[in-house]
Amino acid sequence: MSLPQPLIRFAVQDDDDALSRLDRDTWSYLHAVKPPEQPPYPPFFTERFGPRDHLVAELDGRVVGYIRLGRPTSLAANAHVSQVQGLAVADSARGRGLGRTLLRAAVEQARQQGSRRITLRVLGHNTPARKLYEAEGFVIEGVLPGEFLLDGAYVDDVLMGQELHPGARRSAAARDS
Structure with missing residues (x-):
């Protein structure tokens, strides 16, 4: 018997509470540098990141995961770069490839x-x-050693990326030859 497939869709404003709760329920120093907010909880969606910046996974009508996609900066010089700025999957939905x-x-x-x-x-x-x-094609492009002190231990910040279009990146040496 196969498991039901998740519906992947853009978030909508009505997902705010479910996403906020998911963030709090999945919080851990394994993947977060800042403890979760305390009540009263702020809205999940902000001026910087609204519903259209989030893809959600829904199973049986319940939001069980999300990924936030944004720009690393507001600079025009790197507007060609997207950045994953959050990913969470409910404990109850783990192990399904969400x-x-x-x-x-x-x-x-x-x-x-x-x-x-x-x-x-x-x-x-x-x-x-x-x-x-790494399995999805991201490569390590830099490491900031001991960048964060989390739960009493210094933890590296690992920067990863991938090219989205074959041949999109040419080195300066290749351009200059």
Whole structure:
């Protein structure tokens, strides 16, 4: 018997409470550098990141995961880069490939938006996430050693990325030859 497939869709304003609750329920120093907010909880959607910046995974009418896709900065000089800026899957839905499904949907969305690259940051000790990203074509492009002090331990900030269009990146040496 196969498991039902998740519906992947853009978030809508009515998802705010469910996404806020999901963020709090899945919080851990394994993947987050800031403790969750305390009541009263702020809205999940902000001026910077609204519903259209989030893809959600829905199973049986319940939001069980999301991925946030944004721009690393507001600079025109890197408007060609999309960045994964959040990913969460409910504990009850883990082990079904939802993280991978959401990541693939975000990569496709970045392509459709015309991005040439997609990047993300992941904590060095988050081995499951790093393995997922590597399996999906992300490569380590930099490491900031001991960037965060989390729960009494210094943790690296690992920068990963991938090109979205074959041949999109040419080195300066290749251009100059």
